[in-house]
Amino acid sequence: MNEVNKSVKKYLILFKTYLQKYIYYRASAFVWMLSDIIPFIVLIILWQAVYQNRSSIAGVSFNQMVVYYLSISFLRELIYTGGGRNTISEEIYTGQLSSLLLKPFNYLKRVFVEEISWRFIQFGLFLIPYVLLFICFKNVVKGVYNFKLWPVFILALILSFLISAFLDYLCGIGAFWLTQTSTLFHLKDIFYWLLGGLTFPQKLLPCLLQKINITLPFYYVFGFPTELIISNLSYGQIIIRFLVQLIWVIFLYLIYKLLWQKGLRKYDAWGN
Amino acid sequence: MMLGVIKHHLKIFIKFIQFSFIQHFAFRFNFYGYLIDIGWLLFSIAFIKIFYLNVPEIVGWNYWEMLVLLGVFWIFQALIYGLVVIGNCRKIPQLVWTGELDGILLKPINSQFNVSLRIIWTPIFLNIIPAIWFIYLGFSGLKQPADLINVFCFILMSVFGFLIAYGLWFIITIFVFFLERADNLPYLPQAVIDNVSQYPIDIFKGKTKFIFIWFIPLAFVVSFPTQVLLGQLSKIYVIYAGWLAIIILYLSSLFWNFALKHYSSASS
Numbered sequence A: 001m002n003e004v005n006k007s008v009k010k011y012l013i014l015f016k017t018y019l020q021k022y023i024y025y026r027a028s029a030f031v032w033m034l035s036d037i038i039p040f041i042v043l044i045i046l047w048q049a050v051y052q053n054r055s056s057i058a059g060v061s062f063n064q065m066v067v068y069y070l071s072i073s074f075l076r077e078l079i080y081t082g083g084g085r086n087t088i089s090e091e092i093y094t095g096q097l098s099s100l101l102l103k104p105f106n107y108l109k110r111v112f113v114e115e116i117s118w119r120f121i122q123f124g125l126f127l128i129p130y131v132l133l134f135i136c137f138k139n140v141v142k143g144v145y146n147f148k149l150w151p152v153f154i155l156a157l158i159l160s161f162l163i164s165a166f167l168d169y170l171c172g173i174g175a176f177w178l179t180q181t182s183t184l185f186h187l188k189d190i191f192y193w194l195l196g197g198l199t200f201p202q203k204l205l206p207c208l209l210q211k212i213n214i215t216l217p218f219y220y221v222f223g224f225p226t227e228l229i230i231s232n233l234s235y236g237q238i239i240i241r242f243l244v245q246l247i248w249v250i251f252l253y254l255i256y257k258l259l260w261q262k263g264l265r266k267y268d269a270w271g272n
Numbered sequence B: 001m002m003l004g005v006i007k008h009h010l011k012i013f014i015k016f017i018q019f020s021f022i023q024h025f026a027f028r029f030n031f032y033g034y035l036i037d038i039g040w041l042l043f044s045i046a047f048i049k050i051f052y053l054n055v056p057e058i059v060g061w062n063y064w065e066m067l068v069l070l071g072v073f074w075i076f077q078a079l080i081y082g083l084v085v086i087g088n089c090r091k092i093p094q095l096v097w098t099g100e101l102d103g104i105l106l107k108p109i110n111s112q113f114n115v116s117l118r119i120i121w122t123p124i125f126l127n128i129i130p131a132i133w134f135i136y137l138g139f140s141g142l143k144q145p146a147d148l149i150n151v152f153c154f155i156l157m158s159v160f161g162f163l164i165a166y167g168l169w170f171i172i173t174i175f176v177f178f179l180e181r182a183d184n185l186p187y188l189p190q191a192v193i194d195n196v197s198q199y200p201i202d203i204f205k206g207k208t209k210f211i212f213i214w215f216i217p218l219a220f221v222v223s224f225p226t227q228v229l230l231g232q233l234s235k236i237y238v239i240y241a242g243w244l245a246i247i248i249l250y251l252s253s254l255f256w257n258f259a260l261k262h263y264s265s266a267s268s
Helices: A002-024 A026-050 A062-079 A083-094 A097-102 A107-136 A147-176 A182-194 A207-213 A223-229 A235-266 B002-025 B031-054 B063-085 B089-098 B101-105 B111-117 B122-142 B148-177 B187-197 B206-214 B223-229 B236-261
Strands: none
Touching: A002 A026, A002 A107, A026 A062, A026 A107, A026 B187, A062 A107, A062 A147, A062 A223, A083 A097, A083 A107, A083 A147, A083 A182, A097 A107, A107 A147, A147 A182, A147 A223, A147 A235, A182 B031, A223 A235, B002 B111, B002 B122, B031 B063, B031 B122, B063 B089, B063 B111, B063 B122, B063 B148, B063 B187, B063 B223, B089 B101, B089 B111, B089 B148, B101 B111, B111 B148, B111 B236, B148 B187, B148 B223, B148 B236, B223 B236
16 A cells, blocks of 8 residues: 555656646647637638538538537647657657666656646646637537536546557657657648548548548547537447447557567667 | 849848758658658548538539639648748747857848748648649639639739738747747747638638738738639739738838847857
8 A cells, every 4th residue: 555655656746847847838838729729710610601501511500510629629638648749759769768767667657647747737728718718609509518428428538538648659659660750640640630520520521431430549539529528429329439449548558568568679779 | 232132132042942952852852751741631632522522612612613722722831831930930939049049140141031041941842743733623623724814913912922921920930039938839820820821711701801801911821812813803902912911021020120129148
């Protein structure tokens, strides 16, 4: 028990340290937040123009569309992880990894703690603009959300965060083998935008693509939790997708573990 | 006198291009880097395709017209990112905080010109090839040949549009002189300019549209030049674009000089 307490305390100290670091970078976090919201606001405006003479498109009403984009952009701020790009691949390239491996904490857990502290600052900053946005659209938002399923939603959200993190970290440890990993991160982002639901609700994709998409991990990062809260999935669909989401978390974790071990064996650094 | 200054800066600009070419060709062609651009290009086409699978037109623009707009947008992006953004605007925060700006200010050329065009990112210009192909596909689908006068007015207006976008980007970026630790500030105009200018300006209504035409004139960057190319907009807008470009460039230079007065070097 004492060991567990010690371990928790260790990571709590790390969390506080990172929190202090990121509070210093709050202006930067604010700029990221603004530049993240803008594409979604423009997409809402675009849809408003498209819906002018239509009540629904592919069975989605304008109100549902607005709520979809507001929700998915909000969830993106919560879920989207950047530790693979900014921490893991950087530390492998610069050789900082060598000294970090000698420190008395688990490398993956440390990256995770850093990630959560950054999300914490982001969350504090974006809560106010999002509350204002939801107030602006309060007539549209009314009645669209399905809060009955909130425990399932929270669980799905945690799994989404884990998929996002493992995909991100997998790209990050690509630095063991590749001279530059930015291509991997960009490809991941393209899949998020196209298939992850960031650009369109899943319903608007062609039928075949929809069927393929629900077997891929990208949809489970942003699309699934958003659809869960705006109530257009049956219980059967929810159970199946939830299971697929869980399988992806386990699978990606195992792949990460395997590649991390292989990468470490290949890793060498000089002068550290 | 004025002509001499322009000639001098033009010569330096050519040197900048030569230097950037040598720098980029010294290494093997970065195939993976180019793969990213191709990926985003495919994403743009998929985006339009999926949109038009669900609706026949967007604010009066059909699929082929939208393809022309996409091509123009990609040319604009290649030019602004290649000439101004990647190697220069994004580096301004670093120049200010590290004090490297001192070295630039001491050079006997216009400092705004120097910080804006020093490093040119040449590989991105390759994107212009598929972009021209999009425009060609669009015109083929429309079964309408491009009118020569329209093409000339389009090129002229695109140059003005480019200068407008540059001016706005630069003005927002130099707020770094007054803000602490916002090294990502150049990404803010990127989010606004990229997202607003990649769609027809008619998606905006009322006051917002008015603002994007006359105050933050992003309509003149991609949407209006495309309309001129398609022969759907009066040519008088080319003159408006010229005036707006002059005003914004002048404002950017005023703001640059004002910011420099507040600059205290980090290194000395």
